[in-house]
Amino acid sequence: MVVINDDANSDSYEFMDIQVKTDDSSCLTTVENPTLITTINHQVVKLQLNATSSSHTKCCVCRENLRDHAVKISSRDRDFIFFSRNIWIPEGARCCSGHLINNLLSKEVVDQIKPFSIRYQELSSSDVQLLLSKAQTLFKNGKKIFSLDDPRDLNDDEYCLLTSLSRDSFNDFVQIISSSAIRPSCNRSIRT
Template sequence: MEVFFLSARSLKRVHNDDPGCFDCRMKYLNWLKKVDEDFDHLKERDVNHDENSDNAMETDVDGGNKSDKCSVTEQHVKGDTSEIAIRVPRCTKSHRSCIVCELSDETCKVLSKQQRTLIFVKRGIFISEDARCCPSHIYNKQLNFDSLCQIRGTHFDKLVFDANRLEEIIADFRLIVDNLKTFDFDDPYSLSDMDYYNITGLHKDEFDIVVDSVVSMRESRIRSKRTTTALFCAKMRLGLSNSVLSTMFHIKDDKVVSRIIHQVTEALMKNFVPKHTGFRHVSRQTVLEQHQTLKANMLLTSNNQQVVVVMDGTYLYLQKSANNELQRRNYSTHKHRHLIKPMIITTRVRCLFAF
């Protein structure tokens, strides 16, 4: 019987023939005196086990029973195979139908390994390699959040994984956990539509429209257009300081947050604002047909060709600025607060002309 010891500090195996210093050897001898005869029953059990194993092997050889010998060999081989069976839910295995809506469509695309792994991590549902999905459920090469919630594991299978496959799954899980953030706008699985609205003030579809419109803003290796646009919208909606935003979006420096907000502002003023605000972004006929109510025509116009606009001046309260000049300009002696009073010109229904 081979005897080895385990180091209490380094957790390494220490064999009998390994060299050691005098201090360690004296500590071992003192410990051996304290625990003397405490492990004798373990030695006796190992000796009896070895004797029984030797007797069993001699019986097999003397008996000459080939069938018993073969069965022992088969059991030994089966015991050495590194496989494990796990009972997991799965969706349909059909190559023709979508795993989300279960409709047959010729435009369905095969899901990649990364997409199938993310579904298994988020929902615990196994997706086969031949599974397909409709293009309408995919945004930016990833399954969107609503489609992910609609997947149902209607069947249960016992999946057999070998050692290599388990190593791949564990590596994928570690990679996902390492890249996990508080919230990630680049990951379609991390945020729901309500989460988008609470952080940015826009629903997910509206946020996607804003991101697609800022074509002049370049993406970097670290930050994408979705992340920078979300940071700008969070600043406008929540009014948080740059230091808090840097913590939320995992940015190391507050100055980087200020630079991102400036870049997004320039991109929105160049690409988004001229197409969605101002008197030239929409025609007169479009305003009459889509942005004016019947009640406004009956009460405020003499014929159906007059446009009704609403002009409103309101107060927008501000925090006290660190800039002394700006602080003096936006302070109201009547309200005794820092504010601005913009004039908004809009139609009766969802059309902004000027601000």
């Protein structure tokens, strides 16, 4: 559809339909706005990805039967594993609650995750743009050598080496400190 309008100050538009043949499976959508009409090209790409299982009965990490305290893998963890390990975790996949530390998968668990199958995943152009944006964010944040802010950045030995406390003891200490008058600043968080 093409807009024909000689008078830029007018609110009226004339429309002309144009047919476009393409060999791909894209579809065209026309978005109307009083000042602008744009055509958005919605394309879908199908990717072959290493994927974990996704079930309400089995853990996607250890593949054991889920017990009472199963939790859904967060979007943040799914993105992290996809970009760091090249393993796709389908939305809605569940794991044992024991695999989490502060609601995030522990570093040991992230290293333990293995692909279960090859999955063909369809992604729209907006999904691809979102993944690229998330990859840029992870890349920017990944420039740090280590961080105590993300509990999965360090394993237990690294916590002991840096703080002389186990990870669990450090997390307990952070809980005590966060209830005190100490506040985060632009240079540090409660954990650092």
